[in-house]
């Protein structure tokens with residue numbers, strides 16, 4: 840028996856997705872002071888220059904360029920395919936993996952380097968066992 844109740848507001852699907860109560864969602868990276876490298880997720884040591892304890896949270900841009908992508912035709916049961924798994928280089932630094940949406944999963948329509956923007960929306964209607972809804976991030980073509 841669990842008395843856990845669903846949170847009133849959707850929760851972030853990943854820890855580096857930030858949902859300020861009175862602002863726009865954003866992705867948070869860790870920036871190395873000495874070398875400027877940006878990573879996703881908490882870490883103690885910069886894997887570019889080796890500096891220790893020199894990483895600080897930084898707000899990442901919501902725009903970037905498509906670095907590479909892969910059209911996924913087979914996935915876990917219950918995951919709708921095909922979808923586009925993409926890696927995006929964000930403006931100002933940070934490389935992020937996520938799904939590219941609002942474009943046909945057709946190599947003729949997708950260009951390396953195309954401008955994309957980060958959008959935040961419900962994580963495909965999924966709920967956890969407490970009934971919590973989640974906000975996830977996606978990429979979509981930008982004008």
Ligand SMILES: [Zn+2]
Pocket residue numbers: 871872873874875876885886887888889890
């Ligand atoms: Zn560094």
